[in-house]
Structures are given as C-alpha cells and as structure tokens.
Amino acid sequence: MRVVVDFDLCESNAVCMGIAPEVFEVRDDDFLYVLQEEPDESLRSKVEEAASRCPKQAITIEG
Amino acid sequence: MSSLQRIVIVGASLAGLRAAETLRAEGFEGSITVVGDEPHLPYDRPPLSKQVLRGEWDAERVALPAARNEALDLTWEVGVAATGLDQAARTVALADGRQLPYDGLVIASGAAPRHLPGTEHLDRVHALRTIDDALAVRRRLEAGVGRVLVVGAGFIGAVVAASCREAGVEVTMVEPLPAPLARVLGPEMGGVVADLHRDHGVDLRVETGVEAVVEGPEPGSPLHVTLTDEQVVEADVVVVGIGVIPNTGWLHSCGLLIEDGVLCDATTLAAPGIVACGDVARWPNTLFDEVMRVEHWEHALDMGAHAARRLLAGDGPGEPFTPVPFFWSDQYDRKIQLAGRVRPTDQIEVVAGSIADRRFCALYGREGRVVGALTMNMPAKVIRYRRQISEGLRWDDALAAAAEPPAPPAR
Numbered sequence: 080m081r082v083v084v085d086f087d088l089c090e091s092n093a094v095c096m097g098i099a100p101e102v103f104e105v106r107d108d109d110f111l112y113v114l115q116e117e118p119d120e121s122l123r124s125k126v127e128e129a130a131s132r133c134p135k136q137a138i139t140i141e142g
Numbered sequence: 143m144s145s146l147q148r149i150v151i152v153g154a155s156l157a158g159l160r161a162a163e164t165l166r167a168e169g170f171e172g173s174i175t176v177v178g179d180e181p182h183l184p185y186d187r188p189p190l191s192k193q194v195l196r197g198e199w200d201a202e203r204v205a206l207p208a209a210r211n212e213a214l215d216l217t218w219e220v221g222v223a224a225t226g227l228d229q230a231a232r233t234v235a236l237a238d239g240r241q242l243p244y245d246g247l248v249i250a251s252g253a254a255p256r257h258l259p260g261t262e263h264l265d266r267v268h269a270l271r272t273i274d275d276a277l278a279v280r281r282r283l284e285a286g287v288g289r290v291l292v293v294g295a296g297f298i299g300a301v302v303a304a305s306c307r308e309a310g311v312e313v314t315m316v317e318p319l320p321a322p323l324a325r326v327l328g329p330e331m332g333g334v335v336a337d338l339h340r341d342h343g344v345d346l347r348v349e350t351g352v353e354a355v356v357e358g359p360e361p362g363s364p365l366h367v368t369l370t371d372e373q374v375v376e377a378d379v380v381v382v383g384i385g386v387i388p389n390t391g392w393l394h395s396c397g398l399l400i401e402d403g404v405l406c407d408a409t410t411l412a413a414p415g416i417v418a419c420g421d422v423a424r425w426p427n428t429l430f431d432e433v434m435r436v437e438h439w440e441h442a443l444d445m446g447a448h449a450a451r452r453l454l455a456g457d458g459p460g461e462p463f464t465p466v467p468f469f470w471s472d473q474y475d476r477k478i479q480l481a482g483r484v485r486p487t488d489q490i491e492v493v494a495g496s497i498a499d500r501r502f503c504a505l506y507g508r509e510g511r512v513v514g515a516l517t518m519n520m521p522a523k524v525i526r527y528r529r530q531i532s533e534g535l536r537w538d539d540a541l542a543a544a545a546e547p548p549a550p551p552a553r
C-alpha cells in the first residue's frame with residue numbers, strides 16, 4: 080500500500096492526522112507531512128478511513 | 143439484521159450518500175434507493191461558497207466521487223421529492239405519485255435556507271445552498287457588480303464575504319448579533335473574526351438587521367436596502383445567510399417526533415426501522431448532555447455512517463452516537479476550526495499562539511471540563527484537543543499541560 084497526497088488539493092486541516100497519526104502529521108509550519116509513504120498493512124483501515132474523510136479528497140491509496 | 147431487503151434513503155447528499163456507502167461496506171446486499179429532489183447526483187457544498195463562487199471550479203468538480211461508484215449498486219431517484227411517509231404501510235410517497243416500499247428508511251433530507259421576509263419577488267436576492275444557487279450568484283458577479291450585501295455573518299455569510307473580497311468586489315455585511323459567528327464562537331472570539339473581515343475591507347455592521355429591500359429607481363440600478371438602524375445601503379446583489387430550517391415538511395403527520403429536526407434516540411433511531419442523520423437530525427449527545435442538531439460537513443459523514451450501522455443492528459440496542467462536533471471554515475488565508483460545543487457563557491483561555499497574530503488556540507471551559515477548542519491556523523492543535531475532549535479533558539489539567547514548555551523535538 081502506498082499513500083499519495085495531492086498537495087495542490089490538501090488544505091492542511093489535519094483531519095487525516097486525527098484518524099491516522101502514524102501516517103499523517105500537520106506540523107507547526109501548517110504543512111502536512113506523510114510520515115510513512117508505504118505504511119504497514121495493519122494501518123490500512125485507518126488510512127482508508129482518513130482518505131474517505133478528507134474533505135478535499137486529497138488522499139489516494141495505491142495498491 | 144436480515145429482515146431488511148429494501149432500504150430507502152431520502153436525501154441525495156453528503157449524509158445520505160455516506161449512509162449508502164456504509165450499508166454496503168457493512169455487507170448489506172439488498173436494494174438501496176436514494177431519493178433526492180435536486181436534479182443532480184450528490185455533490186459537495188463547501189466549495190460552492192468558495193471555488194464555485196469565485197469562478198475557479200465548474201459544477202462538474204464538486205461531484206462527490208462515491209455517487210459515481212457503480213460497485214455500490216444504488217438506484218437513484220433524483221429530481222423527485224419525497225412527499226410523505228406512511229409508517230404503517232412502510233412506504234415513502236414520491237411527488238410523481240409513486241409509493242416506494244421500504245424495510246429500512248434513512249432520513250437525510252438536510253436543511254434549507256431561511257428566506258429574508260418580503261424579498262421573495264426580487265431576483266437579485268439569493269440564498270446559497272445548492273449548486274444552482276452558487277452558479278446564479280457567480281453569474282451576477284461575473285456580469286460585474288459594484289457592491290454585494292451579505293445578510294447574516296454566520297458561516298455561509300462570512301465565507302461569501304471573504305470570497306467576494308478576494309474577487310475584488312466591495313462587500314457590506316450586516317449581522318444582528320454583536321459579532322460574526324457569535325452564535326457558534328461566542329462574542330469574544332466572534333470579535334476576532336470581525337477584525338479579520340474589517341481588515342480585508344468588509345464594511346461590517348453588527349447589531350444590525352435588514353428592514354426592507356426595494357428595487358432601485360431605474361431598471362438595473364442597485365437595490366436599496368434599508369437597515370434596522372435606518373441607514374440605506376445600495377447593493378447590486380444580496381446574498382442571504384440567516385440560517386437554515388430542517389427539511390421535515392414531507393414528514394408531516396407521519397407519527398415521527400419533529401422538533402426543529404427529526405428527533406432520534408441516542409443511537410440515531412427515530413422509530414423502529416427508521417434512522418435520521420446529518421443536518422435534519424436531532425439527537426441526545428450524551429457526551430455533552432445536550433440534545434443537538436449539528437450542521438457541519440464532517441458531522442453529516444459521521445452520523446450518516448452511524449445511522450446506517452444502527453439500521454442494520456435492527457432490534458438490537460445499537461451504539462449511542464457521541465461525537466465531538468467539528469467544523470472548519472476557511473476565510474481569506476485563515477483556517478478557523480472548532481471542536482466541541484460552546485456557549486456564550488463558557489470561560490475562554492488562549493493556550494497557544496496569539497490573537498494579535500491571528501494564529502492561536504483557545505479553549506472553552508464549563509463546569510471544570512473543556513467543552514471546545516477553537517483554532518485559527520493551528521490545525522494540528524484542534525485535532526489533538528478534539529480527541530482529548532472526547533476523553534473528558536479537565537479544564538485545570540488542560541491549562542497546566544498548555545503552560546508546560548513544549549517537549550524538545552524528537553529528532
């Protein structure tokens with residue numbers, strides 16, 4: 080599984096971080112950082128939930 | 143669970159669509175029919191007051207992708223309203239005379255804008271709820287306007303004002319309360335939003351309402367708007383954002399409890415086999431000891447998902463729905479986010495950043511508990527506090543933790 084964020088769409092509201100803080104982090108500079116681009120399968124359901132709740136549909140999961 | 147074969151969802155928008163997705167994700171294999179009175183498949187509303195209004199996005203871009211997902215196998219009845227519910231016969235009546243039988247019903251009919259009394263005949267007075275509303279306002283702006291009057295400085299009004307200023311249009315905004323967003327943020331934090339708008343050139347008039355709107359003397363000349371302080375403002379377009387009313391008209395005398403929305407139990411159940419979600423639903427949120435109706439994007443998603451699971455749980459007890467409400471509102475380059483449920487009487491403490499920089503986090507407290515966290519351009523903070531509020535964060539603990547110097551960076 081590979082996590083891809085479209086940073087042109089992302090508005091750094093940190094919704095994804097609330098769901099999967101292991102993968103997504105919005106830092107003090109207001110930018111979103113993807114901490115693990117290929118997270119472990121055990122995080123799949125969290126990452127999928129984050130993708131489906133991103134108000135900008137900025138997260139896609141490949142594979 | 144599986145006496146359910148046919149589920150009908152009334153309301154083809156955010157909450158209804160999420161309910162449909164969740165039913166499938168939970169393994170429901172029967173038929174799902176989604177009824178919507180708008181002639182469109184579900185689309186997203188927040189961009190209407192921003193990208194669509196400013197002409198950056200066309201109508202196509204706001205479509206919600208799940209609505210086009212054929213794997214969900216949904217039957218769409220769009221462009222036709224539900225007009226009645228017969229609980230005994232288990233049918234939903236449609237405007238074209240058909241009766242849709244159901245075993246399970248999801249009420250997700252949302253809310254509609256309140257109108258400014260006495261302006262129904264004026265075609266330059268607009269509400270902003272649907273894609274068609276947004277395109278109509280945009281056409282006016284594109285045709286060139288001198289001044290927009292925004293009535294009501296709630297979410298919709300404040301965002302519209304910001305979008306118009308960003309497009310270089312002059313804006314007057316009137317608000318009966320002492321500050322923008324005062325109903326949700328309280329007067330003190332509302333004042334911060336007032337300054338933000340004034341600094342961007344909005345002519346903001348608080349504690350002021352609209353008395354009357356009349357056509358100008360010549361065809362095409364500006365509307366004349368008389369305010370409650372007897373001043374007269376000229377405007378080429380009026381956008382009204384004075385709140386919404388839940389869409390419960392179609393549920394008249396059907397036996398459900400309607401009290402400013404469809405009243406549900408703590409699990410989102412309105413009656414056996416009937417759940418409600420999103421802007422139309424009111425339910426007791428035990429986390430806050432309050433019967434609430436919430437009009438936010440994320441809420442529509444979460445309650446839509448919860449209601450779907452509740453429906454599938456059938457006669458079982460079901461889980462209570464206990465979210466910490468959350469919204470965001472982007473105005474100019476500021477991201478305003480609130481987690482929680484605040485009242486004007488709550489105590490407020492800025493725990494990070496500063497109001498002067500318009501980058502801060504403020505906590506709201508009541509009876510020893512933190513009940514809300516408001517941030518301006520500090521998104522990570524509001525998300526963290528949201529989780530802590532759901533865990534019952536104490537006021538004293540929160541202030542003590544915030545006063546500690548930040549831990550050194552991990553790397």
Ligand SMILES: Cc1cc2nc3c(=O)[nH]c(=O)nc-3n(C[C@H](O)[C@H](O)[C@H](O)COP(=O)(O)OP(=O)(O)OC[C@H]3O[C@@H](n4cnc5c(N)ncnc54)[C@H](O)[C@@H]3O)c2cc1C
Pocket residue numbers: 152153154155156157158177178179180187188189190191222223224225250251252253254270271272298389392419420421422436437438439440442468469470471472
């Ligand atoms: C312009 C705008 C900007 C917004 N911006 C933000 C934001 O920045 N942040 C935020 O948190 N929230 C925002 N919101 C709020 C958010 O969009 C709503 O909370 C959300 O749309 C609610 O979803 P819903 O599905 O419950 O209701 P709705 O989206 O209102 O959908 C209900 C649907 O049911 C239909 N319907 C009603 N009656 C019937 C009937 N009898 N038969 C058939 N269909 C019927 C309606 O026409 C509508 O299509 C915004 C809303 C608007 C309008």
Ligand code: SF4
Pocket residue numbers: 084088089090091092093094095096103105111132133134135136137138
């Ligand atoms: S939820 Fe979406 S928009 Fe928000 S920070 Fe994450 S990727 Fe960006």
